Amino acid sequence: MKIARSRAGYPAIFFFTVLIAALLSVSCAKKEDRIGIFVYNETDPFMQVFTSQILAAAQGSFNTKVFYADNSQLIQNEQIEKMLAERPALMMINPVDRLGSFAIIRKMKAANIPVIFFNREPLVQDLALWDKTYYVGARAAQSGQMQAELVMALFGGDSARLNQYDKNHDGKIQTIILKGEQGHQDAETRTSEVLRSFESRNFHIEVLAMEVANWAHDEAYTKMGRLLGKYQNKIELIISNNDDMALGAIAQMRQMGVFRDTNGNGRIDRFDTNWIPVVGIDGLQEAEASISEGYLYGTVKNDSLSMAKTMIELANAILGHTDFSRLSVPLKDGKYIWIDYKPYVSRY
Amino acid sequence: MSIGMNIFVMTLVIVSAILMLTSVVFLAVFSNLIDDSVETQANEINKQIVMNFEGYINSVIETANYIQFASINMDVGKDSAALDELYRMNTEIKKDVVAIFLFDSAGRRLAGPAIDFSLGGNVGKCAWFKSAQKLTEIYNFSTEQGSSIADAKDEQVVSVSKSVDFIQNGRETNGVLLIELNYDALTSLAKKTNLGEYGHLLILNDQGKLLYSSEPDPSPMTALSAPIASEIFLGSRKATLNRTDMFINVNTLIQTRWLIATVSNINEIKNAMNRIAFILLVIFFIAIGISALVAGLISLRVSQPINQLKKAMLTIEGGDFSAPIKVSGQKEIVALAHSFDSMVRKVQELMSSLVSQQREKRKMELQVLQNQINPHFLYNTLDSIVWLAEHHRNKDVITTVVSLAHFFRISISKGEIFIPVEDEIFHVQSYLTIQSIRYMNKFSYTVNIDENLKKLRVMKLILQPLVENAIYHGIGDEEGEIDISGTIEGDFLVFRVRNSGYGITESTIREMYDTMHGGHDRPSIGIRNVYQRLKLYYGDQADIAVSSVQDESTTVTLFIPKEIQAEEQL
Numbered sequence: 001m002k003i004a005r006s007r008a009g010y011p012a013i014f015f016f017t018v019l020i021a022a023l024l025s026v027s028c029a030k031k032e033d034r035i036g037i038f039v040y041n042e043t044d045p046f047m048q049v050f051t052s053q054i055l056a057a058a059q060g061s062f063n064t065k066v067f068y069a070d071n072s073q074l075i076q077n078e079q080i081e082k083m084l085a086e087r088p089a090l091m092m093i094n095p096v097d098r099l100g101s102f103a104i105i106r107k108m109k110a111a112n113i114p115v116i117f118f119n120r121e122p123l124v125q126d127l128a129l130w131d132k133t134y135y136v137g138a139r140a141a142q143s144g145q146m147q148a149e150l151v152m153a154l155f156g157g158d159s160a161r162l163n164q165y166d167k168n169h170d171g172k173i174q175t176i177i178l179k180g181e182q183g184h185q186d187a188e189t190r191t192s193e194v195l196r197s198f199e200s201r202n203f204h205i206e207v208l209a210m211e212v213a214n215w216a217h218d219e220a221y222t223k224m225g226r227l228l229g230k231y232q233n234k235i236e237l238i239i240s241n242n243d244d245m246a247l248g249a250i251a252q253m254r255q256m257g258v259f260r261d262t263n264g265n266g267r268i269d270r271f272d273t274n275w276i277p278v279v280g281i282d283g284l285q286e287a288e289a290s291i292s293e294g295y296l297y298g299t300v301k302n303d304s305l306s307m308a309k310t311m312i313e314l315a316n317a318i319l320g321h322t323d324f325s326r327l328s329v330p331l332k333d334g335k336y337i338w339i340d341y342k343p344y345v346s347r348y
Numbered sequence: 349m350s351i352g353m354n355i356f357v358m359t360l361v362i363v364s365a366i367l368m369l370t371s372v373v374f375l376a377v378f379s380n381l382i383d384d385s386v387e388t389q390a391n392e393i394n395k396q397i398v399m400n401f402e403g404y405i406n407s408v409i410e411t412a413n414y415i416q417f418a419s420i421n422m423d424v425g426k427d428s429a430a431l432d433e434l435y436r437m438n439t440e441i442k443k444d445v446v447a448i449f450l451f452d453s454a455g456r457r458l459a460g461p462a463i464d465f466s467l468g469g470n471v472g473k474c475a476w477f478k479s480a481q482k483l484t485e486i487y488n489f490s491t492e493q494g495s496s497i498a499d500a501k502d503e504q505v506v507s508v509s510k511s512v513d514f515i516q517n518g519r520e521t522n523g524v525l526l527i528e529l530n531y532d533a534l535t536s537l538a539k540k541t542n543l544g545e546y547g548h549l550l551i552l553n554d555q556g557k558l559l560y561s562s563e564p565d566p567s568p569m570t571a572l573s574a575p576i577a578s579e580i581f582l583g584s585r586k587a588t589l590n591r592t593d594m595f596i597n598v599n600t601l602i603q604t605r606w607l608i609a610t611v612s613n614i615n616e617i618k619n620a621m622n623r624i625a626f627i628l629l630v631i632f633f634i635a636i637g638i639s640a641l642v643a644g645l646i647s648l649r650v651s652q653p654i655n656q657l658k659k660a661m662l663t664i665e666g667g668d669f670s671a672p673i674k675v676s677g678q679k680e681i682v683a684l685a686h687s688f689d690s691m692v693r694k695v696q697e698l699m700s701s702l703v704s705q706q707r708e709k710r711k712m713e714l715q716v717l718q719n720q721i722n723p724h725f726l727y728n729t730l731d732s733i734v735w736l737a738e739h740h741r742n743k744d745v746i747t748t749v750v751s752l753a754h755f756f757r758i759s760i761s762k763g764e765i766f767i768p769v770e771d772e773i774f775h776v777q778s779y780l781t782i783q784s785i786r787y788m789n790k791f792s793y794t795v796n797i798d799e800n801l802k803k804l805r806v807m808k809l810i811l812q813p814l815v816e817n818a819i820y821h822g823i824g825d826e827e828g829e830i831d832i833s834g835t836i837e838g839d840f841l842v843f844r845v846r847n848s849g850y851g852i853t854e855s856t857i858r859e860m861y862d863t864m865h866g867g868h869d870r871p872s873i874g875i876r877n878v879y880q881r882l883k884l885y886y887g888d889q890a891d892i893a894v895s896s897v898q899d900e901s902t903t904v905t906l907f908i909p910k911e912i913q914a915e916e917q918l
Contacts, residue, residue, distance in 0.1 A: 073602050074395050074599055077582060080582075097602045099602070100600035103554075103607060104582065106581050106582070123483070123486070182417045183416070188485075
């Protein structure tokens with residue numbers, strides 16, 4: 001009886017062994033390292049594009065899961081904790097509060113899950129807490145410098161002999177600065193860097209007004225109305241901390257009739273006499289469109305595509321799939337990958 | 349195990365197993381739900397508190413930003429009065445702000461109220477000042493200063509310091525902005541929330557060091573919760589502090605590099621859980637009790653009639669058919685009992701009719717046996733009467749005829765089967781009288797009957813065949829003797845018929861017994877007739893014994909049980 005039963009059992013055991021082996025092999029073949037991606041806010045258009053670029057780059061090599069924190073560090077903390085329970089291979093975090101990153105890093109260290117921060121840089125001292133924390137981003141300072149370079153090129157490149165864009169020929173550039181957010185690190189850095197770059201090349205900038213428009217199109221639009229009324233024809237340059245505010249300002253300027261085809265070439269461009277150069281940062285699609293239409297002079301592109309690709313390369317290197325030496329952008333100080341901004345102006 | 353016990357035990361086992369399973373599953377699911385909701389609730393409370401703090405911190409940052417923004421185009425040197433006014437106004441507008449200062453990089457006061465004299469020129473050595481210079485891009489929150497550095501104020505403060513750029517006398521320079529916040533205003537945010545008994549709020553710095561606890565002094569819980577909060581650092585955990593269940597939730601506080609830990613009491617929920625478990629237990633036992641009762645009743649209802657039936661059956665098995673079968677309870681079994689009862693009654697009827705049939709049959713048999721009186725005796729007697737008459741022995745004729753008359757009268761006895769012993773003796777004597785005349789006094793006889801015996805009744809015609817036998821076998825050439833006796837010996841009436849003579853051999857005695865027990869017909873058909881009649885009526889105890897002394901005598905003894913008396917039973 002016993003013998004008979006155990007004999008009858010063999011086919012069943014064999015069957016299950018094959019089944020389990022098949023399942024295992026399928027799951028092995030399909031197994032991709034899981035990555036949690038945490039974005040500070042879903043409504044930020046730049047972050048929307050950036051996130052989709054990361055997901056596209058991750059396609060095929062990682063199993064990704066995206067969380068949007070609705071601009072609350074509390075929600076992000078909660079999301080990170082939830083994701084930690086699923087033991088992902090790695091996390092990519094765009095922190096809401098850069099100062100809160102120390103807690104996240106300690107948490108990751110305890111769980112031994114490497115983390116790549118992106119687009120908002122934690123404090124140096126916090127990143128130093130653990131060797132498996134990385135940062136991928138652009139230097140805010142560089143964006144300011146490039147903005148200044150674009151402007152200086154437009155004005156002839158020689159501080160002693162400014163060209164026709166110095167409308168009143170006083171050797172100074174009368175400027176309005178649209179600041180992102182008072183106290184915001186990027187706003188402060190971009191503003192101070194653009195001014196410092198002009199200074200270092202002896203370009204004389206006269207700041208007619210510095211207006212805080214909180215990164216927003218509509219706020220810039222409103223504030224620009226007042227500024228145009230106040231300074232009328234004095235304005236020779238508008239520097240904006242981002243594209244959105246620059247586009248807001250342009251919308252107001254168009255409405256107030258600043259842009260006119262004075263030379264009759266059938267289009268708006270920098271050769272029109274009353275044209276005022278506006279420069280932004282970020283390289284939004286709308287900004288590119290505005291540049292091709294001739295309104296916006298130029299922007300400094302935050303190269304999110306390169307960042308996204310580099311982040312995935314870095315993730316592969318951290319997880320041992322490739323070597324760090326094969327990264328398309330070299331790792332600095334063992335932690336940082338800096339992606340250069342790209343200047344973008346019209347062809348004319 | 350009896351059927352009743354089986355039903356009882358099985359019902360209980362099934363009911364308690366189901367109840368147990370249900371209770372355990374319910375408790376498990378419920379406690380899971382409770383745990384989840386406790387966690388969610390604690391998280392929500394923590395978030396709410398942190399959001400309150402965030403709102404407060406953001407408003408402070410906004411003030412700081414506003415001050416910077418408003419003074420963006422001011423020259424600290426030239427517009428110092430306007431700057432002082434801006435600071436003073438903001439201090440007044442925001443009631444939580446104790447004082448606002450601007451210091452140059454060496455710690456000299458550029459704007460704000462007068463500084464505490466004792467601090468003098470040592471502002472540069474303050475912790476908040478050094479951290480602002482070290483971490484230039486952020487607002488530094490610190491509690492280390494204690495009381496306000498303003499001369500006119502001494503309330504406890506939180507120092508918010510930041511490195512700022514400004515223009516002093518046309519030259520761009522760098523210094524430290526300090527905003528002092530009322531410590532109580534900040535911590536009062538913590539007191540608005542109900543975290544349950546012993547629940548409290550902790551603020552830790554980025555090193556996990558305790559900055560503040562909302563627990564009133566002395567704070568026994570804080571000593572336990574602070575290390576745990578510092579260990580969690582970010583996230584949540586359940587912990588038991590001083591035998592109280594607490595849920596500890598740690599979050600970062602925006603802009604400050606501080607951690608806020610809420611320690612909420614979840615003991616009450618656990619108590620509720622215990623109460624539910626207790627209620628379940630009570631329900632469990634009540635249900636068990638009720639089902640035990642019901643199971644017991646059902647099992648009794650089923651098993652009691654069965655047991656009654658069983659008992660009745662045992663009684664009947666013991667031979668007592670008379671007891672009525674009384675069964676009550678489950679109707680099927682009652683019906684069964686009824687059927688059984690009617691069957692028993694039927695059997696009883698059948699048996700009694702069988703008994704009466706048997707009795708009739710026995711009566712018939714007895715009568716048949718009693719009628720087997722040797723007819724030769726009548727012929728012989730009539731011959732001897734004729735012979736006596738021819739010889740003119742009238743007296744003997746008379747005696748013989750009278751005796752014969754007696755003999756037959758008693759033989760018939762009005763058809764009765766049982767007659768008094770004295771009648772039986774008289775019958776034998778009549779016979780002996782006839783025979784002694786016929787055999788011309790070739791034998792003598794004696795009759796000795798116990799007086800007590802005479803009135804008792806015995807089956808009739810039991811002695812005559814034995815006497816007949818004694819005459820035929822015992823009378824030879826010499827004059828014989830026949831002794832008849834009747835006594836009571838113990839439980840028996842004993843009748844002996846002894847005759848003198850040569851006696852008989854053992855083998856003859858054996859032959860006689862064989863004959864009595866139904867063997868061949870010869871030689872003692874008379875004894876067999878008596879024996880069979882005795883057995884028929886008196887049963888096994890009645891017996892006939894034959895004994896003999898060689899060359900002397902032969903004795904046949906009848907044993908009749910005294911108990912079974914002739915009460916016209918047949």
